[in-house]
Amino acid sequence: MPVILISLGLSTVIIGGGIDLSIGTIAALVNCVIIVLIKKFGWDPAPAILSGVVVGLFFGGLNGILISIFRLNALITTFATSWITGGLALWILPQPSAFTSAIDLSKIYQSSYLGIPTPFYMLILALAIWYFIMGSSVGPQIYAMGNDLKRAYITGVNVTKTRVVTYVFSGFTASLAGISIIGIMGGGFATVGGEYTLPGIAACVIGGISLTGGVGEAFGGVIGGFFLAFLTALVLAVNINPYFQELTKNAIILMSIIVPSVIRFLVRRRSG
Amino acid sequence: MNKLKQAGTSEAATIQSITKSALRYINEGDIRNYLTPVLGTIFLFILGQILAPGFTSVKSIFNYMALASLTIFACIGQSLVIISGNGGIDLSVGALMSLGAAWGGAMSGGTSVGILWSVLSMGAIGAACGLISGTSVKYLSVPAMVVTLSVGNLLSGGFLAITKGQPAGTPAALFKTIGAGHAFWYIRWILLIAIVCIIVVELVLRKTKYGKSLYLVGTSERAAALSGIKTTSTIVFTYVIAGIASALAGVMLFAVVGSTQSGMGDSYTMLAIAAVVIGGTSIAGGKGTYLGSVLSALMLTVLIGVLTVIQIPQGARNFIQGMILLVILLVYARSPTLRQ
Numbered sequence: 328m329p330v331i332l333i334s335l336g337l338s339t340v341i342i343g344g345g346i347d348l349s350i351g352t353i354a355a356l357v358n359c360v361i362i363v364l365i366k367k368f369g370w371d372p373a374p375a376i377l378s379g380v381v382v383g384l385f386f387g388g389l390n391g392i393l394i395s396i397f398r399l400n401a402l403i404t405t406f407a408t409s410w411i412t413g414g415l416a417l418w419i420l421p422q423p424s425a426f427t428s429a430i431d432l433s434k435i436y437q438s439s440y441l442g443i444p445t446p447f448y449m450l451i452l453a454l455a456i457w458y459f460i461m462g463s464s465v466g467p468q469i470y471a472m473g474n475d476l477k478r479a480y481i482t483g484v485n486v487t488k489t490r491v492v493t494y495v496f497s498g499f500t501a502s503l504a505g506i507s508i509i510g511i512m513g514g515g516f517a518t519v520g521g522e523y524t525l526p527g528i529a530a531c532v533i534g535g536i537s538l539t540g541g542v543g544e545a546f547g548g549v550i551g552g553f554f555l556a557f558l559t560a561l562v563l564a565v566n567i568n569p570y571f572q573e574l575t576k577n578a579i580i581l582m583s584i585i586v587p588s589v590i591r592f593l594v595r596r597r598s599g
Numbered sequence: 600m601n602k603l604k605q606a607g608t609s610e611a612a613t614i615q616s617i618t619k620s621a622l623r624y625i626n627e628g629d630i631r632n633y634l635t636p637v638l639g640t641i642f643l644f645i646l647g648q649i650l651a652p653g654f655t656s657v658k659s660i661f662n663y664m665a666l667a668s669l670t671i672f673a674c675i676g677q678s679l680v681i682i683s684g685n686g687g688i689d690l691s692v693g694a695l696m697s698l699g700a701a702w703g704g705a706m707s708g709g710t711s712v713g714i715l716w717s718v719l720s721m722g723a724i725g726a727a728c729g730l731i732s733g734t735s736v737k738y739l740s741v742p743a744m745v746v747t748l749s750v751g752n753l754l755s756g757g758f759l760a761i762t763k764g765q766p767a768g769t770p771a772a773l774f775k776t777i778g779a780g781h782a783f784w785y786i787r788w789i790l791l792i793a794i795v796c797i798i799v800v801e802l803v804l805r806k807t808k809y810g811k812s813l814y815l816v817g818t819s820e821r822a823a824a825l826s827g828i829k830t831t832s833t834i835v836f837t838y839v840i841a842g843i844a845s846a847l848a849g850v851m852l853f854a855v856v857g858s859t860q861s862g863m864g865d866s867y868t869m870l871a872i873a874a875v876v877i878g879g880t881s882i883a884g885g886k887g888t889y890l891g892s893v894l895s896a897l898m899l900t901v902l903i904g905v906l907t908v909i910q911i912p913q914g915a916r917n918f919i920q921g922m923i924l925l926v927i928l929l930v931y932a933r934s935p936t937l938r939q
Contacts, residue, residue: 581749
C-alpha cells in the first residue's frame with residue numbers, strides 16, 4: 328500500500344513536470360514523528376497522526392515553495408530535502424521502535440470495514456482529493472504546466488500556486504504512506520520510507536505517465552503500483568535465495584522502467 | 600640609460616605575457632568558485648581547532664586531504680555527467696562505489712595479481728553500467744536521474760548478493776600500502792593518485808576535443824550537433840567514463856577502509872553532487888570545472904570531520920548535509936525567472 332500511495336502522489340508531481348525524490352523519506356519522517364509523539368510524549372494516536380500529516384504537508388509545501396518561488400532545480404532540491412527529512416527521521420528515532428498503545432493501529436490496519444480492507448479507505452481518500460483537484464481549475468493547469476512551463480505561464484496559469492499544490496498533495500500521500508508503514512510493520516522505522524521512492528517512480532512509468540510531464544492519469548500510477556506490488560510478491564514467493572531477492576526485485580524495477588521506453592522508441596522509429 | 604629602460608620594459612613584457620598565459624586557464628568566474636571552498640576549508644579548520652584543540656595540525660590536514668581523495672574520485676563521474684547537461688546527473692555513484700569495494704575485496708583474494716583482475720573487471724562493470732545509463736538517457740529519453748537511481752539500486756542488490764550481507768575481504772599488501780601507506784613525509788599514496796587524477800581530468804576537459812565538445816553539448820545540444828559534434832556518442836561516452844571512474848573509486852574505497860560493509864559507499868552520491876554544485880558547476884550543464892569540485896570535496900570532508908569531532912548523531916549529520924546543499928542551491932543555482 329505505501330508504494331501505491333506514493334506513486335499516486337508522485338504521478339501528480341510528474342504530470343506537472345516535476346519530480347519528488349523526497350516523498351519516501353517524508354513518509355519515513357511522518358512515520359517516526361507519529362511513533363515518537365505517541366511513545367515518548369504519550370499523545371493519543373489521533374492527534375499524533377494528525378500532526379504527522381501536518382509534518383508531511385509542511386515538507387511537501389516546502390518543496391513546492393523552494394522549487395517554484397525560489398526557482399530551484401526540482402531534482403536536486405528534493406534530493407536535498409530527502410536528506411533533510413531522512414536525517415530528521417533518523418535523528419528523532421535512531422532505533423526502530425515497536426508500536427504499543429491502547430488502540431492497536433496495525434490491527435485496525437489489517438482488519439476490514441464494510442467488507443473493504445481498511446487501507447483502501449486511505450487510497451479512496453487520496454483518490455477523492457485527487458479528483459477534487461482535477462475537477463477544479465487547478466487540474467488542467469497541472470497538465471498545461473507539465474506540457475510546457477513557459478507557454479502555461481504566458482497563458483495565465485498561476486505556475487507558483489499550481490506547483491505548490493502538486494507538491495503539497497505529494498506530501499499528503501507521503502504522510503498516508505507513513506501511516507500505512509505503521510500498519511504494515513507495526514512500528515516506526517527511519518530507514519524504510521526512502522526505499523519506496525524508486526518503486527513509486529517505476530510504478531508511474533508502468534502506469535503510462537511520461538516522465539517529461541504533461542501526459543498520463545494519476546490512476547495509472549495507482550495501477551502501476553498494484554502491478555509492481557504483485558510482481559514483487561510473486562518474485563519473493565518463488566523461493567529465491569534471500570541474498571538475491573533484493574537484486575531480483577531491483578532488476579525487475581529497472582526493467583519496468585526501461586522496457587516501456589524501448590517499446591516506445593521502437594514504435595516511434597517504425598512510425599517515423 | 601635608454602638601453603636599460605628598454606631591457607626593463609622587455610622584461611616587464613615577458614612577465615606580463617607569462618602571467619597572461621597563466622591567467623588564461625583561470626578566468627574570473629572560476630576564481631570566485633575556487634575561493635568559496637578554500638575559504639570555507641580554512642574557516643572549518645579554525646572552527647575545528649576551537650571546538651577540539653589539536654584538530655588542526657599538519658598531520659591531520661594531510662589526513663583530511665587523503666580522506667577527501669575518495670570524494671575527489673567520486674566527483675570525476677559526477678562532474679562530467681552534470682557538465683554534459685540536459686538534466687544529466689549520476690545517482691549511481693555511491694552504489695557503484697559500494698559494489699566496487701565489495702568486488703575489490705572478493706576478487707583480489709589478498710594477492711597483488713588479484714588486484715589487477717579486480718581493477719579490470721570492476722572497470723568493465725562500471726563501463727557496462729555507464730553504457731546502460733547513457734543509452735537509456737540518449738536513445739530512450741529516460742531522465743538521467745531515474746535510470747541512474749535504478750541502476751544504483753540494482754547494484755545495491757548486487758552488493759548484497761556478492762557479500763551475502765557479511766563484512767568480508769582481506770586487502771592485499773599492495774592495497775594496504777596504497778590505501779593507508781605514506782609515500783613520504785605526511786603525503787599518502789592515495790593523495791598522490793588523487794593529484795594525478797586531478798591533473799589528467801583537468802587536461803582532458805580543457806585540452807582535448809572530447810572535453811571541449813562536452814562543454815558545448817552541455818551548453819546547447821542543438822548548437823553542438825549543428826557544428827558537427829557527434830552529440831550522442833559524446834554523452835554516452837561521458838556516462839561510460841563516469842561509470843568506470845566511480846567503479847574504480849570503489850576499489851580505492853576498499854583499499855582505504857580495508858573491509859566491506861553494506862552501503863559503505865552510499866554517502867558518496869550526495870557528497871559528490873554537493874561538491875560539484877558548490878564547486879560552481881551549473882546544474883543546467885555546460886559550465887564548471889573539476890578543480891572547483893575538488894576543492895569543495897576537501898571542504899565537505901573537513902566539515903564531516905568537524906561534525907564527527909563534536910559527536911553529532913548520524914541522522915543529524917545527514918540533516919545538516921542536506922541543509923547545506925539546500926543553502927548552496929539557494930545561493931548559487933537559481934534559474935532565471937520565467938518572464939525572461
